[in-house]
Amino acid sequence: MGSVILVTGATGNVGRRVVSDLLRTGARVRALTRNPDTANLPAGVEVVRGDLSVPRSLDGCLAEVEAVFLLLSSPTSAETAPAFLETVAKQARRIVFLSSSAIRDDVEQQTNLIGKIHADLEHLIERSGLEWTFVRPGAFATNARGWWAPQIRVGDVVRWPYGAAVTAPIHERDIAAVAARALTETGHERAKYVLTGPEPLTQADQVRTIGEAIGRPLRFEEISPETARQQMRAFMPPPIVEVLLEVWSKLVDEPTPITNTVAEITGTPAHTFREWAIDHADDFRRASENSNSPSQKS
Known part of the structure; x- marks a missing residue:
């Protein structure tokens, strides 16, 4: 049996797509959700109960996990993410974070609240010792x-x-496709992928x-x-x-600005x-x- 990929936010618009894309690669997928009974995820997915905003609920979710797809469901989950990252770094090797194109890399302090929340977490991930990839979508079509x-x-x-x-609204299919590639392929380490439609x-x-x-x-x-x-x-x-x-x-x-990142990573136009x-x-x-x-x- 291979190692496990943990998907947080697994029942959301993007997370659900990530789960499906990973399954098609043959990966072992563990889906983290607050309500496993109503998750309605595909057969073959290990569904576990957990909530990023309640760190103690994550005990046991990371056994055998090699890679993690991290999605913030709310500002509250951003506040508790450091504790989650500390636990992840002890077990996993790689993390792919669904970040935001609101981040500006040319400034020291982010003035946009959405950019600041995501930039702060990116900095924590960079210091965690994990291999990382940041997926930064612009406007979500959804x-x-x-x-x-x-x-x-x-x-x-x-x-x-x-x-x-x-x-340039981006389809959740394309965000998930890039994330799945970063979770299962080499060559995406320390990349910051800005995605648009x-x-x-x-x-x-x-x-x-x-x-x-x-x-x-x-x-x-x-x-x-x-x-x-x-x-x-x-x-x-x-x-x-x-x-x-x-x-x-x-x-x-x-x-x-329009990017061509989706096509470059997946081989298929956005x-x-x-x-x-x-x-x-x-x-x-x-x-x-x-x-x-x-x-x-x-």
């Missing part, structure tokens, strides 16, 4: 589901700020693309940052809201946002539309 699906399921208008902000799109463009995927014309309606601030605080922490509003305001005039929208079309359809349409979810 954010569109959390932000806009509630509005699209009940109407044809998305009310949101900074419609002209340009990002293949095309620049405004937020208004993304809404229109979702509409095309579900067969309904959708319209983007600009709202003020202050109105958005109140709306967004209903489902995300206020500090994160402030970071997003600031970032989007800059992206109107300074679009996200998926487009249109492909992502087709994969997740059912998440945006009204209940009546889903009942009359074949599922296209991936």
